[in-house]
Amino acid sequence: MASATTEGHAVHIDAFVRQERLPSYTRRDYLSSDWQNALWQARIREVSCGPAVRPAADRCDPYTHRLEDTARGSPSSVVPSPLAPAAPSEICSRWRDKIVEWKYQIVDRFDLDRGLVAVSSFYLDRYLSMHYVDEELFQLAAMTSIYLAIKVHSTKKISIEAIASTGNGYITDAHIQAMELDLLQGLDWNLHPPTAVGFIENIFPILAAELGSSSSGPDGTGAGLCPSLGGDTSGVLEFAKFLSELSVCAYPFVNARPSSVAIAALGYGFDYFALPPECKSTLQQILIRHDLDMKTDEVKECKKLLRRIYKLAMPNDCRGSWESMGSY
Known part of the structure; x- marks a missing residue:
C-alpha cells in the first residue's frame, strides 16, 4: 500500500507530465x-x-x-x-x-x-x-x-x-x-515549468519504496535505494541529478521533454552503478502508471547525449565510458 509520501510524489509526477505536454511549457x-x-x-x-x-x-x-x-x-x-x-x-x-x-x-x-x-x-x-x-x-x-x-x-x-x-x-x-x-x-505567467531534476526527485522515492529499500535517506528521497539487491546504490540519486544539471547546460536538450531527460539520467545511473535488472524493470512499471516510458526514442537519444556530455565533463572517469554502459 502506498504511503502518503509516495502518493504525494505520484501526484507531482502526474502534474509534471500534464504540464510538459502543454504548448506553454514546451521549447x-x-x-x-x-x-x-x-x-x-x-x-x-x-x-x-x-x-x-x-x-x-x-x-x-x-x-x-x-x-x-x-x-x-x-x-x-x-x-x-x-x-x-x-x-x-x-x-x-x-x-x-x-x-x-x-x-x-x-x-x-x-x-x-x-x-x-x-x-x-x-x-x-x-x-x-x-x-x-x-x-x-x-x-x-x-x-x-x-x-x-x-x-x-x-x-x-x-x-x-x-x-x-x-x-x-x-x-x-x-x-x-x-x-x-x-x-x-x-x-504568459506560466512560471512553474516541469524540470528533469523535479522528475528525478519525485520518481526516486517511489522507486526506493517499491524496491523495498531499507533506508529512504535522511531527506526522504530514497538515497539508500534497495541495498538488498546489491550494487553501489548510494550515489545513484546524486549522479542522476548531476546529469540533469549537465543537461541544462547543453542546448540540444531544449527540445526534449524533462521527463525524457530524467528517465535517461536514472537509466544511466543504474548502468553506471551496475544495479541489477530489477531496478530498471521496477522503474518501467512506475513510469507506465504515469503514462511515461523508458524505451522511447527520445529517452534513448537523451541517454546517448548524457553519456557524451558526461565524458566531456569528466574525461578521466573511465567508469562512464560508452563501452561499459548498457542499453534499454
Whole structure:
C-alpha cells in the first residue's frame, strides 16, 4: 500500500507530465537560422509600423534596450543601439552555455538550490524563442530570468541589486525590473515549468519504496535505494541529478521533454552503478502508471547525449565510458 509520501510524489509526477505536454511549457529550436531570421523579419515589420507599436512607459523595449520613463522624460539604455535591428546577430549555443554556467555560479555563491537554474533557463529559452535579441539583451534577459526564478521559487530571496551587481555596471536594477515585466508577459505567467531534476526527485522515492529499500535517506528521497539487491546504490540519486544539471547546460536538450531527460539520467545511473535488472524493470512499471516510458526514442537519444556530455565533463572517469554502459 502506498504511503502518503509516495502518493504525494505520484501526484507531482502526474502534474509534471500534464504540464510538459502543454504548448506553454514546451521549447523550440530557436537557435536555428530559419527561426532567428523569422524573428528578425518580424522585428523589422514591427519597426516599420512606426511609434504606435512602441512599448508603454516604464517597460523595457526588448529590441532597442531602452527603458522608457515618460515621468522623467529621459530614456536610459543598456547599450546604445538604433531603432531598426541589424541583421540576425548570430546568437549561438555558446552564449547560452556561458550564461548557464554563470547561473550555477550565482546560485552557489548565494547558497541557493541548483534546481533554480533549470527553471530560469526555461524562462530564458521561452523568451528567446519569441524575441530577436543581441548579446547585450541576451545578458539582460538571462540576469532577469535567474532573478525571477529566485523570486518565485526560492524561500531565500536575493535582492535585485545583488543580481544587477554581477552585470559589470552595464545593467542596472531598473533594467531588470523593466525586463521582468516583459519576461512575465512573454511567459504568459506560466512560471512553474516541469524540470528533469523535479522528475528525478519525485520518481526516486517511489522507486526506493517499491524496491523495498531499507533506508529512504535522511531527506526522504530514497538515497539508500534497495541495498538488498546489491550494487553501489548510494550515489545513484546524486549522479542522476548531476546529469540533469549537465543537461541544462547543453542546448540540444531544449527540445526534449524533462521527463525524457530524467528517465535517461536514472537509466544511466543504474548502468553506471551496475544495479541489477530489477531496478530498471521496477522503474518501467512506475513510469507506465504515469503514462511515461523508458524505451522511447527520445529517452534513448537523451541517454546517448548524457553519456557524451558526461565524458566531456569528466574525461578521466573511465567508469562512464560508452563501452561499459548498457542499453534499454
